[in-house]
Amino acid sequence: MKETRVYILDGGTLVIDGFHIYWNRGPAGEVRFPVYSVLIDHADGLYLFDTGFDCDHVNAVLPFEKPVQSEKQTLLGALALAGYRPQDIDYVVNSHYHFDHCGGNRHLREACTVCHALEFAQCKAPAPFEMLGYSDMSFHADLYRERLAQEGRAVPDDPESDIWTPRVELVSGDQEIAKGVHLIETPGHTAGHYSLLVELAGRRPMLFTADAAYTRKGLEQEIIPSFHLDPVKAVASMKRLKDVAVERDAEIFVGHDGEDFAGYATAPAYYS
Numbered sequence: 001m002k003e004t005r006v007y008i009l010d011g012g013t014l015v016i017d018g019f020h021i022y023w024n025r026g027p028a029g030e031v032r033f034p035v036y037s038v039l040i041d042h043a044d045g046l047y048l049f050d051t052g053f054d055c056d057h058v059n060a061v062l063p064f065e066k067p068v069q070s071e072k073q074t075l076l077g078a079l080a081l082a083g084y085r086p087q088d089i090d091y092v093v094n095s096h097y098h099f100d101h102c103g104g105n106r107h108l109r110e111a112c113t114v115c116h117a118l119e120f121a122q123c124k125a126p127a128p129f130e131m132l133g134y135s136d137m138s139f140h141a142d143l144y145r146e147r148l149a150q151e152g153r154a155v156p157d158d159p160e161s162d163i164w165t166p167r168v169e170l171v172s173g174d175q176e177i178a179k180g181v182h183l184i185e186t187p188g189h190t191a192g193h194y195s196l197l198v199e200l201a202g203r204r205p206m207l208f209t210a211d212a213a214y215t216r217k218g219l220e221q222e223i224i225p226s227f228h229l230d231p232v233k234a235v236a237s238m239k240r241l242k243d244v245a246v247e248r249d250a251e252i253f254v255g256h257d258g259e260d261f262a263g264y265a266t267a268p269a270y271y272s
């Protein structure tokens with residue numbers, strides 16, 4: 001059977017203050033952190049977990065996050081670096097719909113979009129403090145237009161617009177979406193946040209926390225980011241991730257940690 005390969009796609013970096021990364025703890029000061037996606041080349045198809053941020057969106061809506069993204073760090077550039085085209089992707093799974101995790105969905109026209117049912121519901125009617133996080137609705141044309149109307153922003157009338165409505169598959173609970181590819185419920189950061197566990201033939205399983213844990217220090221000390229819907233659930237999800245890592249002898253890959261990321265092998269390198 002074809003061996004599963006995992007590629008880490010470097011999506012560039014953003015900046016936020018340390019008090020956002022370590023809620024109520026800091027230290028203060030600008031922290032530049034990585035954004036990445038996970039491509040799984042599996043016998044059942046090509047799965048992409050998260051799609052990074054769209055630089056134009058961040059410059060327009062969150063310029064204070066000072067996005068840095070080379071051509072090779074765009075979703076299309078990073079896919080090409082791994083040797084794939086956007087039309088090759090069969091499934092795009094979003095850990096959640098914050099702008100730095102779904103900004104590239106718009107390029108994946110052949111893919112079926114998979115997310116947690118609670119996440120899809122929440123992004124349509126976010127809490128006021130979640131609006132900035134859920135500011136990029138370009139992964140779904142109908143929701144995008146609704147949001148622009150809510151905000152009184154003009155809908156681009158570009159006939160070539162790459163904003164469209166994908167096939168959407170809503171799931172809940174822990175899911176093995178393909179043999180050895182597990183979505184693990186880690187709510188708290190958002191209503192329907194998923195982390196990802198991938199079992200491989202030649203190495204320990206890889207456990208991708210996504211935003212359930214921004215940094216290794218945050219995970220170890222159970223300090224959550226300031227961006228969250230439910231802080232109690234967010235801490236419980238951190239504890240769960242540590243338990244899963246022990247139970248499955250998994251190697252943990254946290255969501256936004258510059259020091260950790262420096263040790264990750266990014267595409268065209270892969271894990272198998």
Ligand SMILES: Cc1ncc2c(c1O)COC2=O
Nearest residue numbers: 014016098100132133134227
């Ligand atoms: C990186 C980042 N920046 C801003 C927000 C989030 C982020 O992950 C989530 O909600 C936000 O407002």
Ligand SMILES: [Zn+2]
Nearest residue numbers: 096098189211
């Ligand atoms: Zn997030």
Ligand SMILES: [Zn+2]
Nearest residue numbers: 179180181199
């Ligand atoms: Zn399994």
Ligand SMILES: [Zn+2]
Nearest residue numbers: 098100101211
């Ligand atoms: Zn994030």
